[in-house]
Amino acid sequence: MNDLRGKKLLLLGGVQPMCEVVKEARKLGVIVYVTDYLEDSPAKKIADKSFLVSTTDVDRIVDLCLKEGVNGVFTGYTDSMLPYCRQICDRLGFPFWGNEKNVEKCIDKTKFKLMCEEVGIKVVPWKIANADNYNEVKDQLNFPVVIKPVDNSGSRGVYKCFSKEKYNDLCKKSLAFSKKGEIMIERMMNLNNEFSVYYMLYKGKSYLSQSGDRYVHAVDSNKAPIGQGMSFPSIHLNEWINKMEPLMKNLFKRNEMNDGFVFMQGFYENGDFFMHEAGYRLAGGFAYKYVDWMSGYNQVQQLIRYSLTGEMQLTEIEKSNPFFCKNTFLLTVAMNPGKIDSIEGLEEIENISGVMEVCQLHFVGDDISSVGATSRVFAYILCVIDSKKQLSELIEKIATALVVKNTQNQNMLTELVSPDKIHLFYEDENTNR
Template structure:
């Protein structure tokens, strides 16, 4: 029973925070949300039982308030800074959390993750090692293009694509500004189909929950491509199950990962699968929404339960099946910089039964900065259809009706997903 327990949620604005509070309240939990934002800018604060205007970085104050208010559990969503702070609080106060600091450091560091993969025969993208400053002898070995990343960043922050040594040196210096650890990884920028897999962990058992193909558009030769659509199930699911799934599961079991949720991202091409990073957390794309709707298992809810009871209760892993019996799409609306002046066609889209969730990150009056990162994703629409033919029609209808205009009346949406890319899926799952 969760009723009358107290849950503190760190960060009310990031994706999933609203749903975390919504679920906890449904279970009779007294919810408190803390961050430095005003209530109107922090969605989860607006529905919580109580709000604190304390920054998630102010651990001394939060520790004091947790003790004074007899908080039973502390949780957070997808924001990695807040996850690190939650781990610190929970370890100091002996409160349950699904992972510890050592596990988090391993899984959130891109270089450590790839080293772990290589040790377990799990394929990864080739990387070049730099210890400190860039050395000319290493640059001579590089085959361009490459992609430069801070090992400890997320959401595309500090990442650049480079086609020459000059661009590499500049990007490397810039990436250092976005790395707390001052560690940078340089990888081959390989072509292929990007994909993502999500696993649910319960008491040491690890189960593949979903796999999707991710479609992007390049807005600049230097910045990372930004997402247009995520399609479930992946056309490569059966190949992945046959070649990589068991190796990935064994790898994480050997590391002692027992509870929670994790995702891995990679590229599939003619040479096989190539992973480049992971997250030991809920995915920002919200795959748990599809998993819950189609298979009746919700790892977000299980992780909230863990923070209050020390156990991933509420759902059974036997319900997991990544080969969904319907087709799903997370449709992304990426916008250019500017002030949002008007929204058209958004207000009533959630009334459609085939649209299970609308995650809107901005509102009229907000300023969108040109970052070349996921901060330019204005909205995500989660769609479930019986087949790819109806999915294609739904996407076309949404893209024809929805407009996001700036304060001068210009369309801010940068590109639209080409539904012709769905044609290759029509006969994959029979």
């Protein structure tokens, strides 16, 4: 018996990734509503009902929920939606996984760093500046550095700075992306050492479900790099568990992060982990599909269940196991800015051995902006492979098959990741951990 059938869930924001949430809710028999300030956002097109109400208009959304008999409110993928979702849920008495303080700490990069340091978790070395003092901070820095707004996501307003000469100009550009009028200046880390970890939280217990190593390509040496993919599990997984799990459990407990989904990103350097960002929400890339395929439970469905009932299924969450039985690779296909005129090869790619699923984010007619590396992702291709050799062959087939052109008949795709860069936790399907 499905206890969620017929319940009404309102999604805040109809961006393309939220289409997956609509689909997962439908599998549970949930009636799905979507609201935002756009008339034709992607998730609205497949929802049961949609509304032209801004996600920031808390009063109107509360009234909408009461009028429509909504049972829960959900958002994901975008940090800026979280405070409004929390306010709406608090007003209506609906479950929400975070509170005002811990949500803010995962959005504001300054507060996140302090949260980590309080429990002994190392962070990427950093300084804070604003429009009045960024020039003074310059003399305290060792270049190169990364300049980013403290309260934005999706790589918007992130710039790499290699010299004092360009510093002031890049600070001004980054400040334009910050509502608070603050920027963070971090030491530039080795981009080849970036990793992520993913946790499910329920009733005060944390469950490490995934870890991955990220691969990027610097299209513009002055801006945030474009993602090229992520391999699961991370080659540093055992070390993370031995060194970091006690610290993470303390961080969650100290900040009352009892329920929901959390991902954290950082760098591995000389035997240490240095964190630099977190999200108290679903992570982009649809890696939850790997957990569903490998560990046998669906994280998005559990979060939907929580939003509607305040409960998750403990027997499902306890299936969390970051040691996947095979290597998996999340291939990121990115684009240069422009308007998409034609797409070829997706059907062929879906039939390639080793391709689990193609999650397409952009379609013919979409105009791709150069603002934010995340917005330039054309698709995530979920791959399950036995060896690096198979992965290399798979990437070559995808590169040959996929063609995306702009209105000038030019190729829009950036280069795919080189298999030579990739390190796999399991080099062979018979390898035992």
